Amino acid sequence: MIGVTTVACPDCDGTTFRLDPCRCTRYGNRLLADGGNDDGPACGAGGHREPYRACGLCRGTGTVAVACHRCGRRGRRRAQLVLTVANLDTGAVASHEIVPDDLDPRPCPAGGWAVELTPRVRELAAEAGVAAGVDSLTVRLPAAWRPDLPAAERHDLAARALAEAARPAWRVLVGRSAAPPPVDPMRRLARLCGVADLLLLDLVVEARRHGGGLRWSLxxxxxGSPVPDGPPESCFADLTAGLAGTDVADALAGLGERGRDAPARMLSxxxxxxLIPATTDVAEFARRVRADCTASGAQAVWRDGRWWHTALRCGEPVETLVEQPTGQVVRRTRVPLRRAAEPPDPPWLGEPVPWRSCPDCRPARPSALTCTTCGGTRRVHLAALITLTDLRHRVVHLTWRVGTPEAVPAVSVRPGGRAVVRLPGRYRLGAWAAVFGVRPEDLAEADGGHDLPPDVREGYVALPWAGADPVGEQVRAVGPALPAARLLVTAVRPDPPPLAELLRLALGLDLALVVNVLDLRRHPAAPMRAHGVLWSVELRPPAAPVHHDDLPCRASLETAVAHCLDGLDVALPETVPEDPGVAVPVPRSDARPLPPDPVPGLRRLAGQHAGRPLSVRFSRAGCAVYRHDDDGPLLLVEGDDLPAALAALRLA
Structure with missing residues (x-):
């Protein structure tokens, strides 16, 4: 590729590393320090104190050498920015390269000079036929830049500004020909309330003070979950924006962490x-929440078919001692938030779930590591409350109690003599999939969408010793720190675009689409291991090699495609060449028809090599098929496309 202008990294001055103030300078030369947190110095923003003489990091010097992550330890940064818009419906791709000589600065109202790139992105979206909103994109030039400077000096300053703005160096907007319909706030709120009633959860609408205004979250x-200490990761300027940006999956994300300390009670x-749908006037509802706001904020909780409003107040300060890597001990004071009034218990909450103290936690010797047995709660629940749902109308609540006697047949013996047994149908979550009209591999955790382990899904349990409680082992397997002993499972079949659309997108962006597949349907039975056909789908640079650890892990192709699309904002910038002296490609492509569906050929190929992982790489150069053996990936065949590769393998 053609070279590109680079500049010395301003963070490390081209040395590939920095000398940063040591962490001990936050607290001074003291073993026991007051205040401070991991987010900033204890002595005030930007300030540092005398180093700790016995520091375990800097040995009392006050500085530590750290690798410069801004330049990837290369000392140079690329002064190039590539803007790309891709249409998932047509395959059209439009791009524009920006280099220092292309910048056209304009004076800013607040002073200085800047380059506004938002109109250029809109032009690219129109060229690719993408109907999508465009975020503002501006490159601010250094204060020293002036139009009357010599050309070489202007070029150097522009290159520095562009290198700073090019993070990432390739910005890609993937959209569709038609914009999605706008979210109706009232219908979205009614939908969230309906799912809360279905799953026996609280829907919390929170307005928390932030600076001079309110930040909203749902x-x-x-x-019984406590009010989180910090603000949520996703918060919005108003309730309408919060409803537009929060669907059911977003509201469920983080449920396990939020409910870690909630009391566990049986469900009745x-x-x-x-289930009466909520009819809430969003504007009036928002005014009511604002009226309840104190200096901390307010909440509205949807529970048992109605709203409960409460203010947020500061609780009693909590003091903790935290050991630092420097060897110091920091005394921190945390002021938790609490609700001014707790909503009454709903009628479907029953008696507390029985529990016992965690046998692996030692209160006298606290550890910085989270206990894997109890998840840090110091409690091991003796029951698991399972909720399966289609997130629409149907729900099934199950209770698995430790000590329940069950007749379990032995199905195999693991190495070491551990017997593997299979629990009855009510303990096999995969058997419930048919009730919801989905496949067992479509079941996923509601919090995060993670696939269920195959042993949990099919009810297989490895007994640690003869006579062990199989139900107790199953309860232990579903998770050490379930929120209030609850595991929520969604029974929804993913509905991503077909793999052919993703292949067309990869070809338009001049990238490689790598599909990893493993057929275990005819593999010798191993109840505790994955079975069926496993998939993974990734976008990579066209020349990137296939690695030995490119192994499939998703239980269905639909889940693998959905995961790939969800991660495009992270995966695409990672395809940029690591060497800053190599230019970022500028892909362009006209609209093109969908390529032939590769899935039947991939399934046929995987079936021919059952039990062996395969990696199939599609690119503009053609198709390559690799088989993973003990010595690593082995190239089986290359062809112009998948049908040609299958023909060469006599599988056409």
Whole structure:
């Protein structure tokens, strides 16, 4: 590729490393220090104190050498920015390269000079036929830049500004020909309330003070969850924006962490109780929440079919001692938030879930590592409350109690003599998939969408010793720190675009689409291991090699495609050449028809090599098929496309 202008990294001055103030300078030359946190110095923003003489990091010098991550330890940064817009419906790709000589600065109202690139992105979107909103993109020039400077000096300053703005150096907007319909705030709120009633959860609408205004967030919680200490990761300027940016999956994300300390209680839902949809005037509702706001904020909690409003207040300060890597001990004071009034318990909450103290936690010797047995709660629940749902109308609540006697047949023996047994149907989550009209591999955790382990899904348990409690082992397997002992499982079949659309996108962006597949359908039975056909799908640079660890891990192709699309904002910038002296490609492509569906050929290929992982790489140069053996990936065949590769393998 053609070279590109580079500049010395301003963070490390081209040395590839920096000398940063040591962490001990936050607290001074003291073993026991007051205040401070990991986000900033204890002595005030930007300030540093005398180093700790016995520091375990800097040995009392006050500085530590750290690798410069801004330049990837190369000392140079690329002064190039590539803007790309791709249409997932047509395959059209439009790009524009920006280099220092192309900048056309304009004076800023607040002073200085800047280059506004937002109109250029809109032009690219129109060229590719993408209907999508465009975020503002501006490159601010250094204060020393002036139009009357010599050309060489202007070029150097522009290159520095562009290198700073080119993070990432390739910005890609992937959209469709038609914009998605706008979200109706009232319908979205009614939908969130309906799912809360279905799953026996609280829907919390929170307005928290931030600076001079309010930041809004929406989330699900198990009843009894404490108010989180910090602001949520996703917060919005107003309730309408919060509803537009929060769907059911977003509200469920983080449920396990939020409910870690919530009291676990049995569920006693009334199957005859109708689910009454909420009809809430969003504007009036937002005004009510604002009126409840104190200096900390306010909440509205949807529980048991109605709203409960409460202010947020500061609780009693909590003091903790935290050991630092420097060898110092920092005394921190945390002021938790609490609700001014707690909503009453819903009628479907029953008696507390029985528990026992964690046998692996030692209160007298606290550890910085989270206990894998109890998840840091110091409690091991003796029951698991399982909720399966289609997130629409149907739900099934199950209770697995430790010590329940069950007749379990032995199915195999693991190395070491551990017997593997299979629990009855009510303990096999995969068997419930048919009730919801989905496949067992479509079941996923509601919090995060993670696939269920195959042993949990199919009810297989490895007994640690003869006579062990199989139900107790299954309860232990579903998770050490379930929120209020609850595991929420979604029974929804993913509906991503077909793999051919993703292949067309990869070809338009001049990238490689790598599909990893492993057929275990005819593999010798191993109940505790994955079975069926496993998939993974990734976008990579066209010349990137296939690695030995390119192994499939998703239980269905739909899940693999959805995961790939969800991660495009991270995966695409990572395809940029690591060497800053190599230019970022500028892909362009006209609209093109969908390529032939590669899935039947991939399944046929995987079936021919059952039990062996395969990696199939598609690019503009053609198709290459690799088989993973003990010595690493082995190239089986190359062809112009997948049908040609299959023909060469006599599988056409």
């Amino acid at each position: 989330r699900y919680e198990v009843p 839902p009334d199957p005859l109780r109708p």
